[in-house]
Amino acid sequence: MSGLQVFAFAVLVLVVTVSLGAALWAPAPYEKQFREAPNAPPSARFPLGTDELGRDRLSRLLFGSRLSLLLAPAAALLSTGIAVCLGLAAAHFGGWIERAVLEASDLFSSVPWLFLLLAVRAMLPLNVPPITSVGITFALLGLLGWASGVRVVRAAVVNAAGSDFVLQARACGCAPRRILFVHLAAAILPVLTAQYWLAVPQFLLAEANLGILGLGVTEPLPSWGNMLADLQNVPAILEAPWRLAPALLLLLVLGCFQLVLSKKEVQP
Amino acid sequence: MKLTGSCLALVVLFSSFAADESQLQPAANSQLRAVLRSDPKTLDPLLVEEESGDLIRYLTHGFLLRVNRRTQQPEPDAAASWKISPDGKRLLFRLRPGLRFSDGAPVTPADVVATFRRMMDPATKSPLAGAFDSGQGNLIVRAEGSTAVVLELPAPVAGVERLFDQVPVMPAGQLTGSVGLGAFVVASRQAGSQITLARNPYYWKRDPSGAPLPYLASIRFDIHSNRDVESLRLRRGEIHLVSSVDSETFDQLKSNQQVRTIDIGPSYDSEMLWFNQVSKAPGPEYKKQWFRSRAFRKAISHAINRADIARLVYRGLAEPASGPYPAANKLWFNSKVQPDAYSPESAARLLASDGFSRKDGSLVDRAGNRVEFSVVTNSGNKSRARIASLIQQDLAALGIRVSIVPLDFPSLIERITRTSAYEACLLGLVNVDPDPNGQMNVWLSSGANHQWNPRQASPETPWEAELDRLMRAQSSAASYKRRKAAFDRVQEIVSEQAPFIYLVSKHALAAASPRLAGLEPSPLTPALLWNADRLRLLPEQARP
Numbered sequence: 001m002s003g004l005q006v007f008a009f010a011v012l013v014l015v016v017t018v019s020l021g022a023a024l025w026a027p028a029p030y031e032k033q034f035r036e037a038p039n040a041p042p043s044a045r046f047p048l049g050t051d052e053l054g055r056d057r058l059s060r061l062l063f064g065s066r067l068s069l070l071l072a073p074a075a076a077l078l079s080t081g082i083a084v085c086l087g088l089a090a091a092h093f094g095g096w097i098e099r100a101v102l103e104a105s106d107l108f109s110s111v112p113w114l115f116l117l118l119a120v121r122a123m124l125p126l127n128v129p130p131i132t133s134v135g136i137t138f139a140l141l142g143l144l145g146w147a148s149g150v151r152v153v154r155a156a157v158v159n160a161a162g163s164d165f166v167l168q169a170r171a172c173g174c175a176p177r178r179i180l181f182v183h184l185a186a187a188i189l190p191v192l193t194a195q196y197w198l199a200v201p202q203f204l205l206a207e208a209n210l211g212i213l214g215l216g217v218t219e220p221l222p223s224w225g226n227m228l229a230d231l232q233n234v235p236a237i238l239e240a241p242w243r244l245a246p247a248l249l250l251l252l253v254l255g256c257f258q259l260v261l262s263k264k265e266v267q268p
Numbered sequence: 269m270k271l272t273g274s275c276l277a278l279v280v281l282f283s284s285f286a287a288d289e290s291q292l293q294p295a296a297n298s299q300l301r302a303v304l305r306s307d308p309k310t311l312d313p314l315l316v317e318e319e320s321g322d323l324i325r326y327l328t329h330g331f332l333l334r335v336n337r338r339t340q341q342p343e344p345d346a347a348a349s350w351k352i353s354p355d356g357k358r359l360l361f362r363l364r365p366g367l368r369f370s371d372g373a374p375v376t377p378a379d380v381v382a383t384f385r386r387m388m389d390p391a392t393k394s395p396l397a398g399a400f401d402s403g404q405g406n407l408i409v410r411a412e413g414s415t416a417v418v419l420e421l422p423a424p425v426a427g428v429e430r431l432f433d434q435v436p437v438m439p440a441g442q443l444t445g446s447v448g449l450g451a452f453v454v455a456s457r458q459a460g461s462q463i464t465l466a467r468n469p470y471y472w473k474r475d476p477s478g479a480p481l482p483y484l485a486s487i488r489f490d491i492h493s494n495r496d497v498e499s500l501r502l503r504r505g506e507i508h509l510v511s512s513v514d515s516e517t518f519d520q521l522k523s524n525q526q527v528r529t530i531d532i533g534p535s536y537d538s539e540m541l542w543f544n545q546v547s548k549a550p551g552p553e554y555k556k557q558w559f560r561s562r563a564f565r566k567a568i569s570h571a572i573n574r575a576d577i578a579r580l581v582y583r584g585l586a587e588p589a590s591g592p593y594p595a596a597n598k599l600w601f602n603s604k605v606q607p608d609a610y611s612p613e614s615a616a617r618l619l620a621s622d623g624f625s626r627k628d629g630s631l632v633d634r635a636g637n638r639v640e641f642s643v644v645t646n647s648g649n650k651s652r653a654r655i656a657s658l659i660q661q662d663l664a665a666l667g668i669r670v671s672i673v674p675l676d677f678p679s680l681i682e683r684i685t686r687t688s689a690y691e692a693c694l695l696g697l698v699n700v701d702p703d704p705n706g707q708m709n710v711w712l713s714s715g716a717n718h719q720w721n722p723r724q725a726s727p728e729t730p731w732e733a734e735l736d737r738l739m740r741a742q743s744s745a746a747s748y749k750r751r752k753a754a755f756d757r758v759q760e761i762v763s764e765q766a767p768f769i770y771l772v773s774k775h776a777l778a779a780a781s782p783r784l785a786g787l788e789p790s791p792l793t794p795a796l797l798w799n800a801d802r803l804r805l806l807p808e809q810a811r812p
Contacts, residue, residue, distance in 0.1 A: 033661050038580050053580055053657055122679035126642040126690060127671055219657045219672045229650070233496060235520045 008259035015253055019065035026059035031220035042242055049242050051230070055220075061246055064222035068204055069253070071138040076199035078142030080149055084185075084192060087153025091161060092180050101150060108147035114209070116144060130221045137216060141203050149195045153188060160187040194261065201257045208250065224250050298805035300784070301507045302797075303498045304489040307460045312444045313436040314387050314394040320491075322434075323794050327465055327487065328370075329436035330449025330472075332361050332380070332417075333429050337790035337798040340599060340702055342429040346375065346437045346449055347417075356424030356746050361417045368470035369439050370453040377411035382440035384409040384419070399431045399705075426743050426751055427703045451482040451801035463489045473801055482801035483786070502527055502779055508805065509780040511795045514651065515583040518777045528782045530796075532789045534587055534594035535776035536699035539577075539655065541568070541643065541692060541769040545721040547728070549688035554637050559691070565766040567618035569608040572662050576610075578772050581654045586774040591759045592710070594773035596791050597702050600752065602759040607770070612665055619666065631667035640669035644683060645694040647674035655771065656694055684719060693719070702792065704742055704755045711739045711758060720767045731765050783808065 018025065027047065028034075034046075034054035042049045048057035090101035120140055128136070160166060161184065169183050204224065210216035211225020219226075227246040230236075237243050308321035316325050332347040344350070347361040367375035387394045388407055400407050405422030412418045421428070439447055446454040451473070452465035465487045473481045490507070492498070499517045501507045503524055513521065521527045543559035544551075558564045574588035587594065588607035595601050623634035631639040643659070645652050656672040663670050675683070683690045699706065709715040713724040713732045727733035735758055742754035762768065776791045785804045789795055797803075 031661070033658070035576055035580060052654055118676050118679070122675055122682075126644060126673045127640065128642075129669075129671065133671070133673075218674065219653065220660060233516060233520075234500070236516065239520070 005260055008256035011252065012256045012260065015065065015249070015256075016069050019062055019069055022059075022062035022066045026056070026062045028056040028059045030055065030059045030063040030222050032056070032059075039240070041240065048245055049240065057227075057242070057245065060222035060227060061249065064217075064224055064227055064246065065249065067134060067217065067221065068207060068224045071134065072203040072207065073200050075138040075142035075145065075203045076196050078139065079145035079199055079203075080192060080196045082143070082146035083149030083153050083195065084188075086146065087150045088157055088180060088184070090150070091154045091157035092176070092184075098154075101154070105147045105150045108144065113144050113206075117141070117210070120144075130218045134217045134221055134223070137210065138203070138207070141206050145199065145203065145206075149199070152191060152195055156188040156191040157184050160184050163187070197257065197261050201254045204250065204254065298483070298485055300484050300487045300509075300800075300803065300805055302487065302489055302509050302511075303501070303507055304463065304491045305493045305495075305498075307491050308463070311446050311454060311457070313438065313446075313448070314383075314392060314396060314443075317395050319793070323797065324454070324463065324465075324489075325434075325436060326450070326794055327452045327797065327800055328446055328448050328450040328454055328468075329438070330367075331432055331434070331436060333432040335430055335433045335792070337792045337795075338788055340597075340792070342433065346380075350429070352428070356426075356428070357421045359419040359421070359428065360412070361419070363415050363417065364472060365415065367449065367472055369447050369449060370468045370470055371439070371442075371447050372470055373439055373447075375437065375439075375449065377414065377417045379440045380417045380437055381409045381411050382443060383436065383438045386443045387435060396434055400425070424744055424746060425705070426745055427705050430701065430703050430705075452484075452487060455486065461491055463491070465489075471801065475802070483804040484800070487800065499779070502781070505781065507781075508784050509778065509796050511778050511793075511797065513777045513779055515581075515585045515774070515777065516650075518585065518779070519583055521779050526781070528780050528784075530778040530780065530787070530789050531585060532776035532778060532791050532795060534596040534773040535791045536594065536597060536702060537774065537776075538589060538592060538697045538699070538768075539652070539694075539771045539774065540589075540697065541572075541659065541694050541771065542720045542767060543568075543641075543692045544684075544688060544690055545767070546688040547721075549690075551689075551691065552637075554633060554635060555641065555691060558633065558639065558641075561622050562765055563618045563622035564624075565769065566608065567615040567622075567666075568663065568668075569766050569769045570611045570618065571615040571666050571668075572608075572659055572769070572771065573610040574607055574771055576662075577655055577658055580658065581651050582772065582774050585777060586772040589770035589773045591762055591770055592697075592707060592768075593699070593702070593759075596773075599702065599748075600704055600755055602756040604756070605759045605763045608763075608766075612662075615666055626667050629667055630669070638669070639667070640671070641691040642671040642673050643692045643694050644673045644675055644680055644690045646677050646680050651774075652694060652696070659694070685716070685722070704739070704751070704758070708739060708743060711735050711762075731761050735761055 032055065034050060036054065037046070037050050038052055038054045040046050040050040046056050046058070048061065050056055051060070086101045090098040117140055121137070124136055166179060166183055169179050174183070207216050207223060208225040208228050211223055211229050216225035217223035224246050228250070230243055231247055304320040304323070306318065306320045308316070308324050309318060310316060310321060311324060313325040313329050316322050330346045332345060333342045333350065334345040335341065336343050346364055346367060348364040349362045351360045352358070363375060363377060369375060384407070386392050388397050388400065407422070408420040410418050425431070437449055449472070451468055451471050453468050454463065455466035456464045467482055467485055471481060475481055495514070495517070498507070498510050499513060499521065502510050503521070503526060505526060518529055521529050543565060545556070545559050547556065549556065578584060578586040578588060590605045590607040591602065593601045595603070619631065624631055624639065633639060643656055645656055653674065660670045660672060684693055709717040712718060713727040713736055716722050718724070721728060724732070727736055738754045738758045742751040745751045745754065776795055778789055778796050780787060780796060783806045785806050786799065786802045787796055788799050790798055792798070
């Protein structure tokens with residue numbers, strides 16, 4: 001790891017740590033409406049000001065970061081897990097299973113995921129607590145986001161399957177299941193890790209996109225997505241530039257992710 | 269010296285008047301630029317259904333009568349005069365002499381007859397036909413002589429004059445085209461991009477000095493839906509008016525010297541919350557019992573702080589609402605009906621009287637069921653999302669847990685109109701017609717827009733039966749006084765029963781370039797362009 005990567009990693013750790021301890025640092029409950037102080041500028045009482053309903057922006061940013069930074073990796077884990085299962089199955093069994101998985105991957109890649117997400121979300125039960133709702137949103141993101149990963153996993157497994165160590169394992173009489181889940185899985189672990197960390201920022205952005213459309217995390221829970229929706233009004237940002245805080249934090253986190261993952265650019 | 273001084277003063281005064289007068293002359297070949305938020309689906313004026321098409325129809329066509337948006341009263345347009353028989357079934361219109369269509373052809377009674385026949389033809393599927401269809405027989409239209417038209421209705425229709433405000437008079441030979449009697453004609457159209465209207469050289473109206481109208485040479489509408497971009501273009505001077513802006517943008521525009529902001533006052537649109545009272549709706553029976561309870565609904569109404577909604581969501585540019593019409597509807601507003609006062613104590617008392625109680629900080633019903641429900645609303649509407657958050661916190665103070673569920677609009681409409689799979693809904697209602705007849709579909713228990721329990725075979729509650737009776741009475745009464753009395757009672761019942769919990773009447777807000785003269789903003793659509801024939805665009809340096 002280069003110095004820059006270490007720095008980026010440290011920033012990520014700091015952001016995650018601070019957001020996980022949101023309840024400790026937040027000046028106010030994230031949903032509390034100080035109705036006498038809407039749109040307040042930054043002050044000692046409200047370090048990042050308040051929103052239109054008088055809610056403390058810093059508290060919402062801290063709690064929103066916690067939510068986004070916990071659930072985006074969880075959704076990435078889900079989508080990577082699905083990609084691994086399907087990619088392994090496609091590479092190992094071949095034939096119609098491989099064709100079916102690749103066709104399904106093509107189908108999911110070509111379907112506009114946003115509309116699919118809207119359609120699926122519209123069919124979900126309405127009367128669920130906000131935290132369950134946000135869990136469902138990220139679960140849907142995870143369930144719908146496996147398509148690109150499955151091809152990467154399949155290609156890695158196909159490559160590894162022709163290697164000497166797999167040949168050796170077969171010659172030693174290893175069962176196919178053991179070859180699949182022990183030898184091949186270990187061989188593609190670096191690919192999976194990269195795939196996973198690439199998916200995390202994608203899901204952060206996906207939630208932000210949904211939030212901008214008003215379809216992400218439901219009120220009163222904050223998330224980066226529904227706070228970013230605040231930025232659609234450009235003149236309002238010029239009047240109150242502290243509204244940019246969630247966007248800047250998102251940029252910082254995504255930038256740090258890219259730095260940590262980007263080997264070619266940071267390593268001489 | 270005195271005399272000289274006075275003469276000098278007079279000369280200066282006259283010079284300044286002369287300068288002002290010359291500056292107030294419209295710019296030559298002036299083109300007004302504005303935005304349409306969607307591409308009109310059709311330019312056939314008998315088939316128009318949406319707002320953008322309605323505006324183009326308004327500007328390019330003439331009508332027998334028009335509703336003056338300032339006085340809210342019908343006044344002569346293509347018809348110089350009209351007369352209604354005492355039984356309300358026969359209407360005689362005398363056409364204005366010398367009228368010509370925009371292609372120069374003279375207007376005859378045969379044109380009016382052909383227009384009405386096409387409109388009432390079921391094959392046309394004109395959305396305008398329903399208003400004239402009483403279900404008791406056919407509308408008969410015939411020419412009487414060379415200057416008059418007679419319409420015979422099978423049954424009297426209250427406020428029938430207002431219906432003619434949307435029915436264009438078209439040439440008998442071109443019933444689907446854009447040739448009309450309006451101040452402008454469609455000069456060019458690029459689908460999805462732009463529509464340009466040009467001055468109609470045969471337009472019949474003249475200003476008090478006898479000069480032909482309209483003053484404007486043309487109007488160019490660019491088509492795009494983004495409201496933020498629209499207000500940005502107004503700031504840059506690329507367009508001259510925005511007919512509807514939200515309160516946040518309105519506040520921002522106020523500080524801009526290049527823009528004149530216009531608070532038209534309470535609009536006719538309503539923001540409201542209602543509970544699903546459909547007996548066959550999916551969901552637990554105990555919740556349906558809450559929603560059917562008047563005490564529960566009134567308690568929710570008292571628990572909502574409307575003043576906070578007006579202040580925080582609309583920046584003070586809204587008023588707490590009491591019913592379907594704001595005070596701006598001078599003819600039909602019932603001033604005796606007041607908004608439910610914000611009173612958590614009254615709400616708690618009402619709930620207690622209905623068997624609700626507090627347990628571990630939550631409200632529970634008689635059977636111990638925790639009171640929680642979801643509120644669906646359309647996604648992407650910032651104001652509505654904020655209203656929902658305020659309601660959520662207001663009701664949390666009573667121990668009620670509210671889940672807010674933003675849905676994309678088609679999904680929302682599917683739930684509230686077809687499947688009834690929802691518990692409560694937060695939505696707005698746009699009133700395009702200030703007359704109660706325009707709300708028949710809302711208040712009749714058989715109506716499709718009787719949202720809390722639509723399309724009932726027969727009224728399920730005594731108060732809904734009373735609403736049916738009153739609405740039918742007002743729609744067939746000949747006198748305004750009797751109609752008003754009936755609709756006043758409708759508003760009182762709605763306030764007492766709270767099937768719709770009206771929240772606020774937001775102000776109609778608009779903005780325009782200071783160069784645009786002659787504006788007479790109205791809460792009725794088209795808010796700024798209803799008198800487009802008298803609008804003038806002043807030269808760059810001159811502003812009134």
